[in-house]
Amino acid sequence: MNVRPLLTHLSMLLLGGASLHAAYPEFGTTKPNGAQRGTEMKLTVTGTRLDDFESLIFFSPGFTQKSVEKVEKNKVELTLAIAPNVEPGNHLMRIRTRSGISHARQFFVGPFPNVEEKEPNSEFDTAQAIGFDQTVEGLITNEDVDYFKLTVKKGQRISLEADGLRLGYTVFDPYIAILDKDRFEKAFSDDTILHRQDGYCSFVAEYDGDYYVMVRESSYRGGGNNFYRLHVGSFRRPDVVYPAGGKLGSSTKVRFIDKDGVFEEEVKLPEVQDPGFMIFAKGAEAAPSGNPFRLVPFDNSLEVEPNNEQAKATPVTVGEPVALNGVIETPGDIDYFKIALKKDQQVVVQAFAQSLGSPLDTVIGIYNAKGGRVASNDDGGGRRRLDSKQTVKIPADGEYFVSIADHLERGGANFVYRVELVASQPELTFSSPHYSVNDSHYRQFMAIPKGGRMALLVNFSRNNVGGDFTFDAANLPAGVKLLTELAPKDQPGMPLMFEAAADAPLGHATVPVTLKAVDPNVKVVGALRQEFDIVRQGNVVFYTEIQDKLPVAVVEEAPYSLEIVKPTVPLVNNGILNLKVVSKRKEGFKAPIRVLMVWKPNGISTLGEQTIPEGQNECTFVLDANANTPAGTWKFTVMGEAEAGNGRVYNASPFCEVTTAPAYVNAPAIPLTAVEQGQETVMVAKLETLQPFEGEAEASIVGVPETIPIESAKVNKDTKEVTFKVKTHDKSPVGKQGNLFVRVDVPVPGGTTTHRIALGSTLRIDAPRKVVAKPAAPVVAENKPKEAAKPAAPKPLSRLEQLRQEASGAK
Numbered sequence: 001m002n003v004r005p006l007l008t009h010l011s012m013l014l015l016g017g018a019s020l021h022a023a024y025p026e027f028g029t030t031k032p033n034g035a036q037r038g039t040e041m042k043l044t045v046t047g048t049r050l051d052d053f054e055s056l057i058f059f060s061p062g063f064t065q066k067s068v069e070k071v072e073k074n075k076v077e078l079t080l081a082i083a084p085n086v087e088p089g090n091h092l093m094r095i096r097t098r099s100g101i102s103h104a105r106q107f108f109v110g111p112f113p114n115v116e117e118k119e120p121n122s123e124f125d126t127a128q129a130i131g132f133d134q135t136v137e138g139l140i141t142n143e144d145v146d147y148f149k150l151t152v153k154k155g156q157r158i159s160l161e162a163d164g165l166r167l168g169y170t171v172f173d174p175y176i177a178i179l180d181k182d183r184f185e186k187a188f189s190d191d192t193i194l195h196r197q198d199g200y201c202s203f204v205a206e207y208d209g210d211y212y213v214m215v216r217e218s219s220y221r222g223g224g225n226n227f228y229r230l231h232v233g234s235f236r237r238p239d240v241v242y243p244a245g246g247k248l249g250s251s252t253k254v255r256f257i258d259k260d261g262v263f264e265e266e267v268k269l270p271e272v273q274d275p276g277f278m279i280f281a282k283g284a285e286a287a288p289s290g291n292p293f294r295l296v297p298f299d300n301s302l303e304v305e306p307n308n309e310q311a312k313a314t315p316v317t318v319g320e321p322v323a324l325n326g327v328i329e330t331p332g333d334i335d336y337f338k339i340a341l342k343k344d345q346q347v348v349v350q351a352f353a354q355s356l357g358s359p360l361d362t363v364i365g366i367y368n369a370k371g372g373r374v375a376s377n378d379d380g381g382g383r384r385r386l387d388s389k390q391t392v393k394i395p396a397d398g399e400y401f402v403s404i405a406d407h408l409e410r411g412g413a414n415f416v417y418r419v420e421l422v423a424s425q426p427e428l429t430f431s432s433p434h435y436s437v438n439d440s441h442y443r444q445f446m447a448i449p450k451g452g453r454m455a456l457l458v459n460f461s462r463n464n465v466g467g468d469f470t471f472d473a474a475n476l477p478a479g480v481k482l483l484t485e486l487a488p489k490d491q492p493g494m495p496l497m498f499e500a501a502a503d504a505p506l507g508h509a510t511v512p513v514t515l516k517a518v519d520p521n522v523k524v525v526g527a528l529r530q531e532f533d534i535v536r537q538g539n540v541v542f543y544t545e546i547q548d549k550l551p552v553a554v555v556e557e558a559p560y561s562l563e564i565v566k567p568t569v570p571l572v573n574n575g576i577l578n579l580k581v582v583s584k585r586k587e588g589f590k591a592p593i594r595v596l597m598v599w600k601p602n603g604i605s606t607l608g609e610q611t612i613p614e615g616q617n618e619c620t621f622v623l624d625a626n627a628n629t630p631a632g633t634w635k636f637t638v639m640g641e642a643e644a645g646n647g648r649v650y651n652a653s654p655f656c657e658v659t660t661a662p663a664y665v666n667a668p669a670i671p672l673t674a675v676e677q678g679q680e681t682v683m684v685a686k687l688e689t690l691q692p693f694e695g696e697a698e699a700s701i702v703g704v705p706e707t708i709p710i711e712s713a714k715v716n717k718d719t720k721e722v723t724f725k726v727k728t729h730d731k732s733p734v735g736k737q738g739n740l741f742v743r744v745d746v747p748v749p750g751g752t753t754t755h756r757i758a759l760g761s762t763l764r765i766d767a768p769r770k771v772v773a774k775p776a777a778p779v780v781a782e783n784k785p786k787e788a789a790k791p792a793a794p795k796p797l798s799r800l801e802q803l804r805q806e807a808s809g810a811k
Contacts, residue, residue: 115137160232279586597609
């Protein structure tokens with residue numbers, strides 16, 4: 001399989017110090033950044049924490065570390081052998097030390113030998129002489145321009161291709177050009193659809209003599225990490241291939257399309273899926289890098305001209321799923337395909353054009369037999385957003401028409417497209433989430449300490465696949481075993497955990513982890529699909545790669561271990577459970593330990609991490625189960641991360657079983673209870689026993705401040721109503737106390753289970769009533785007629801009478 005690589009993130013944490021314990025090395029640069037296949041070469045690796053260097057980890061076959069000549073804290077010199085059959089392009093490598101695994105970097109393999117750029121070559125008159133079929137390894141500093149001189153024959157093709165941005169050191173934008181002896185640019189390239197900021201160009205020599213090659217940063221910037229590899233030869237550099245994909249295991253004829261025309265070759269496609277597959281031309285005309293090529297388990301349908309109107313649509317005979325392939329060859333061209341679809345099918349219609357090197361900005365339309373539009377889409381196909389993507393629900397059985405055009409009505413020989421219509425292909429993949437902002441590489445490996453473990457959360461992506469699956473990991477390093485067994489059908493993810501024996505030798509392997517169905521009738525095999533950012537700047541991602549292998553290594557033992565204390569009681573529905581984590585430290589190791597909750601099953605929530613403070617040995621996670629948490633037994637693990645004086649040190653706890661069970665008691669929310677400040681009242685909960693229990697349980701209301709004393713109460717399996725006495729005083733706050741609940745600690749074998757019932761109860765404290773003064777007795781004047789008696793003042797109502805009148809008025 002063609003394994004495509006990935007690059008390290010653009011900025012790494014720089015951590016100093018020294019330690020004998022496991023740590024996280026940093027991979028900074030390689031010199032050179034690539035080499036010719038079929039050769040041996042000296043490689044210098046720089047970084048930090050490299051003084052216990054052991055080996056490079058390669059993800060592609062054909063690389064061998066022959067010897068290590070020098071190891072220093074920040075530099076390693078070694079000899080690398082590259083087999084003749086290693087494909088050109090970028091290949092993943094990591095550093096493994098005795099104490100850890102680094103982030104990934106890319107190493108480029110090319111068809112030509114390296115030539116090192118040598119200053120002074122920053123002027124046209126001091127151009128460095130080079131030959132054809134060479135790769136120049138250079139650096140563009142600030143305002144730098146590098147010139148190279150080629151001696152050519154008339155009619156000879158001069159071809160250039162630059163690797164700059166793709167090296168991954170920075171967002172480098174190289175500008176390359178071919179100049180004649182009079183300094184006129186005959187061909188140039190800044191950006192390309194295929195390689196983004198990395199360009200390529202070619203020119204056929206018009207005379208015998210010298211031509212010149214120029215390399216600079218497009219805006220005349222540069223810096224100490226603006227490295228490039230410039231391939232110089234007579235190769236043909238295709239923009240795109242047609243068709244741009246094919247069925248797994250098939251043989252297909254492919255047209256390579258460049259600015260000078262087209263050439264064809266027959267290609268045998270691999271049997272196994274590879275999301276990063278590249279296709280290469282054969283022989284002397286092969287470019288230094290490949291063209292993206294889609295591998296799918298279904299057939300192609302190729303356009304047949306003329307098909308530029310619905311009545312002349314190319315018929316699709318193979319049905320869904322299918323890939324529609326064609327070229328928008330002239331400005332204003334529109335291609336149509338006719339396909340039969342079924343009612344209520346959810347069909348994903350996705351175009352691949354710019355993601356494959358084509359300049360086409362696809363616009364897709366789906367029409368019924370009468371020409372009525374069912375759906376359409378312009379952009380939305382992922383990071384290469386100019387590729388279209390649309391999900392369509394088919395309204396009725398019948399024939400439908402798919403149209404493809406360019407948004408700006410452009411066209412040309414390289415305006416290739418591929419539109420895949422997929423509704424029901426079964427597929428199961430899994431990957432680990434990104435654990436850090438703007439760093440997709442963090443913790444995406446297994447650096448397992450001797451006698452310890454490491455764990456990753458993996459999330460499952462299922463499409464038309466059900467049932468339980470089991471994990472399988474082939475070719476593990478000696479002394480390592482996989483502890484995770486099952487990928488349950490009803491869980492979106494699981495912790496993937498490996499363990500190394502205490503006497504396991506240091507070593508590594510790149511491991512293909514897969515999922516196999518428990519049901520022998522299910523033939524789908526789940527695969528790792530881990531997407532990494534290769535080049536990004538802030539939130540802008542320029543390149544990503546997908547890996548299907550996991551780097552697994554045994555490293556020195558960690559200075560601490562973790563263990564979850566097994567609970568003695570179950571976690572019940574609408575209940576909480578304290579999960580205590582205990583650490584054991586090696587003598588002298590006192591640093592804080594970050595403890596990460598790797599996974600939790602459906603229906604259970606908790607904080608994602610806790611910290612065991614410096615010099616201490618415990619922390620606690622509070623597990624919170626909702627009302628729908630299924631009963632079962634679940635394997636929990638936590639992962640430790642600590643700074644051991646020389647970088648990060650990882651170690652996971654063994655699996656610990658936590659049981660979930662139905663609740664013993666329940667109660668609806670207590671109706672609004674009101675009391676005047678300084679007075680007493682009672683809150684009454686209607687209790688329901690869901691399953692019997694022995695002895696007495698203690699119930700208390702939770703959520704009020706200490707200034708509102710509420711007495712707890714005892715209940716048993718026969719209790720139907722529980723009363724809580726509420727006392728208030730002048731310090732009790734006036735107003736509503738909402739979101740209260742009743743905590744019930746029910747005795748069970750092994751301890752007590754904590755329930756939370758009567759959720760959403762409310763207590764209201766009202767301000768004291770103002771005292772109304774008695775009116776004074778009336779004064780009667782002498783010898784005057786006696787006035788009629790005035791009505792007596794209304795009698796003040798008690799608080800209970802006020803509430804009754806309010807309730808009566810509300811009705």
